[in-house]
Amino acid sequence: MEYSTFGRHVAVDTWGVGFELLNDAQFLEAHLVEAAEACGATVMSVQSKQFEPQGATVLVLLSESHLSIHTYPERGFAAIDCYTCGETVDPQLAIDYLVSVLKPKKTYAKKLIRGLGELQVELPECKLAELV
Numbered sequence: 460m461e462y463s464t465f466g467r468h469v470a471v472d473t474w475g476v477g478f479e480l481l482n483d484a485q486f487l488e489a490h491l492v493e494a495a496e497a498c499g500a501t502v503m504s505v506q507s508k509q510f511e512p513q514g515a516t517v518l519v520l521l522s523e524s525h526l527s528i529h530t531y532p533e534r535g536f537a538a539i540d541c542y543t544c545g546e547t548v549d550p551q552l553a554i555d556y557l558v559s560v561l562k563p564k565k566t567y568a569k570k571l572i573r574g575l576g577e578l579q580v581e582l583p584e585c586k587l588a589e590l591v
Contacts (some may be wrong), residue, residue, distance in 0.1 A: 464574030466524065468542040469550045469583055474535055475564025481532035484508065484515035490560050491519045495526050498552035500543060523548045528557070537561065544574070551583055 480486065484507040495502050501522035508516045513533055519526040523543040530537045539557055541550035551570070558566060572579035 463545060465546060466542060466544040466573040467550050468540065468571040468573055469554045469568065470538070470540040470571075471554055471558065471566050471568040473537045473539065473558065473561055473563035473566050476530075476535050476537055476561045478513075478532040478535070480561055481530035481535070481537055482509075482513045482515065484517060487515055487517045487528055487530070490557060491517050491526055491528060494541075494553040494556040494560075495519050495521055497556045498541070498543070498549050500526070500548045500553070521548075526550075526553055535563075537563075542573075554583070 488505055488507045492502055492505060503520040503522055505520070506518045510516070513531075515528070515530045515532075517528050521543065523545060524541075526539075526541040528537055528539045539554060541553045543550045554568070568583050570581040570583040572581065
């Protein structure tokens with residue numbers, strides 16, 4: 460069986476997020492898993508680290524690649540990215556879910572189209588996800 464090398468990688472910097480949201484690795488872990496499931500990805504494992512005096516990193520290993528967040532609560536900043544291989548899982552849906560949860564005042568995002576040769580850079584259209 461031959462597999463496609465096509466993938467999409469969405470990266471977003473969020474600013475103006477509440478300290479409490481960004482300084483809770485367990486909260487973030489739960490929502491990254493929800494975001495992965497919301498975009499149709501298969502979660503393989505989760506690693507998280509709560510830093511002292513503040514900050515968190517969460518990495519969700521997906522069958523399709525990964526979803527991660529790195530936070531700086533004292534600055535209201537989080538760096539989020541989701542890379543998925545293939546065409547069936549849309550990383551933008553995971554990003555939209557997390558932006559809806561974190562409610563940043565500002566977001567800056569880029570989407571890379573990977574695995575086709577020269578990297579293509581696009582401006583993704585971020586939409587607020589409907590949280591259930």
